[in-house]
Amino acid sequence: PANHPVFLHCFGGADRVGTVIFMLGALLGKDVEHLGHDYELTSFSIWGIRSRYSDEFQRLLTALRAHAPGGTVLQQVEAYLLDAGVTAAELSSLRNTLITASRNATG
Numbered sequence: 510p511a512n513h514p515v516f517l518h519c520f521g522g523a524d525r526v527g528t529v530i531f532m533l534g535a536l537l538g539k540d541v542e543h544l545g546h547d548y549e550l551t552s553f554s555i556w557g558i559r560s561r562y563s564d565e566f567q568r569l570l571t572a573l574r575a576h577a578p579g580g581t582v583l584q585q586v587e588a589y590l591l592d593a594g595v596t597a598a599e600l601s602s603l604r605n606t607l608i609t610a611s612r613n614a615t616g
Contacts (some may be wrong), residue, residue, distance in 0.1 A: 520555075526553055528569065535586040536604060541570070544582065 519526040527548060534544050544576030552559045560566065574580075576588035589598060 515591060531569070531588045532590065533583045533603075536590075536600065538583065541582040547557075 517526050517529065531544050531548065534547060535541075539547075545566065548561055548566055549559055570582075573582065573585040573589055576592055577585040580588070590600060593598065
């Protein structure tokens with residue numbers, strides 16, 4: 510919390526950082542529909558129109574499904590990150606820090 514706020518950016522906003530923000534949003538409980546809308550907002554970048562129906566976005570969803578077939582996007586992202594070496598304690602700490610910080614900011 511002493512390091513908040515955190516600012517993430519990249520040149521286009523939909524690829525590397527967009528993927529990180531997608532995963533963070535999923536970990537914090539956003540559903541896939543809202544995550545798709547967030548992705549489409551990156552159309553304001555210099556790279557043109559982005560669509561949650563695009564091959565790129567669908568490939569991300571397909572890749573995540575492989576880690577928790579039949580699971581929710583939260584379960585898929587969580588499984589992916591655990592498979593990548595992020596610990597359950599780190600995921601819990603991330604959620605607690607960001608959700609608590611958000612609640613404290615809004616009163």
